[in-house]
Amino acid sequence: MDEEARGELIKRLYKAAHRASEAFWAEVAKAFPECTTGDFAPDQSIAWEMAVVDAVSGWVHNNLPESTIESLELDEVPFSDKERLKIREGI
Numbered sequence: 001m002d003e004e005a006r007g008e009l010i011k012r013l014y015k016a017a018h019r020a021s022e023a024f025w026a027e028v029a030k031a032f033p034e035c036t037t038g039d040f041a042p043d044q045s046i047a048w049e050m051a052v053v054d055a056v057s058g059w060v061h062n063n064l065p066e067s068t069i070e071s072l073e074l075d076e077v078p079f080s081d082k083e084r085l086k087i088r089e090g091i
Contacts, residue, residue, distance in 0.1 A: 009060075017056040021048070 025038065040048070 013053065013056055013060060016060075017049075017052045020056065021052050024052075 029035065029038070
């Protein structure tokens, strides 16, 4: 397994999940202009982040060429808890 390539994929997943989340909340804010803050309960925030990472990792896993999945040993979707933590931390 190429750890560098796997690490690069995890970084790309994190960036995509973060950007997707930002775009989602921008649309929510547009729909509710009377809301003047972006408060979100910590437990909901963590659940949201994990759901976005799971969704992006699942989409990538389902759309990567089979050879890439095999070479990176991506047999878990969503990723294991350890890998999801790495994604959340931006490693």
